[in-house]
Amino acid sequence: GAGVSQSPRYKVAKRGQDVALRCDPISGHVSLFWYQQALGQGPEFLTYFQNEAQLDKSGLPSDRFFAERPEGSVSTLKIQRTQQEDSAVYLCASSLVLAGGPGTQYFGPGTRLLVL
Amino acid sequence: GIQVEQSPPDLILQEGANSTLRCNFSDSVNNLQWFHQNPWGQLINLFYIPSGTKQNGRLSATTVATERYSLLYISSSQTTDSGVYFCAVERDNYGQNFVFGPGTRLSVLP
Numbered sequence: 001g002a003g004v005s006q007s008p009r010y011k012v013a014k015r016g017q018d019v020a021l022r023c024d025p026i027s028g029h030v031s032l033f034w035y036q037q038a039l040g041q042g043p044e045f046l047t048y049f050q051n052e053a054q055l056d057k058s059g060l061p062s063d064r065f066f067a068e069r070p071e072g073s074v075s076t077l078k079i080q081r082t083q084q085e086d087s088a089v090y091l092c093a094s095s096l097v098l099a100g101g102p103g104t105q106y107f108g109p110g111t112r113l114l115v116l
Numbered sequence: 117g118i119q120v121e122q123s124p125p126d127l128i129l130q131e132g133a134n135s136t137l138r139c140n141f142s143d144s145v146n147n148l149q150w151f152h153q154n155p156w157g158q159l160i161n162l163f164y165i166p167s168g169t170k171q172n173g174r175l176s177a178t179t180v181a182t183e184r185y186s187l188l189y190i191s192s193s194q195t196t197d198s199g200v201y202f203c204a205v206e207r208d209n210y211g212q213n214f215v216f217g218p219g220t221r222l223s224v225l226p
Contacts, residue, residue, distance in 0.1 A: 033213060033214070035214075041218065041219075042202050042204075042216035042217060042218055042219050043159070043202075043204075043214075043216050044216070045213035045214060045215070048213055056213060059213065089157060091159065093159075103147070103164070104149065104161050104164045105149065105161070105204075105214065106161060107151075107158070107159035107160075107161075109156075109157065109158050110157050110158075112157070
């Protein structure tokens with residue numbers, strides 16, 4: 001596709017439920033990022049992939065959060081045993097260049113997660 | 117870690133007015149981008165501008181890397197310019213991720 005796509009766009013989960021959020025980056029983009037955006041705040045970094053390698057997961061808030069990109073394209077962010085504080089918009093971005101290099105990150109529309 | 121500040125936090129304009137948004141950062145960076153987040157939540161890249169000046173239609177941006185700030189200019193504002201403007205930076209020689217500022221919320225009134 002022409003841009004980064006994410007699914008689902010909206011997800012309502014009961015506390016304790018597991019969720020999986022999908023990101024389809026722009027074809028050929030090496031770098032893939034996940035961000036969490038709480039209401040009224042700027043996005044905050046969660047994790048970074050270079051192709052299939054997860055090079056930085058320092059932003060993941062707890063061990064309930066897990067991300068993968070097994071074939072270096074589509075990525076999935078999984079949240080286990082969701083808590084109310086996990087409610088946020090989860091944004092995916094991709095870039096043609098390696099992190100730290102000159103280039104632009106392109107963002108998907110986000111998945112809005114609400115945990116009841 | 118690097119700190120990013122944006123000012124003003126909120127801005128209300130009448131359609132047709134001009135405005136300047138500012139981004140200050142606390143350390144050297146090798147990547148700086150301005151984004152517009154529209155009311156539907158989509159983040160749209162406006163400029164990749166680690167240094168220098170760029171223009172795109174009614175928008176222009178200037179980054180003075182040595183003084184650690186960037187400015188976004190919006191001229192002849194339109195109601196569709198409403199939303200939140202974020203500055204985001206990647207750090208020198210580290211750059212694994214963007215650090216976003218808190219944003220400037222712009223409302224353009226008809």
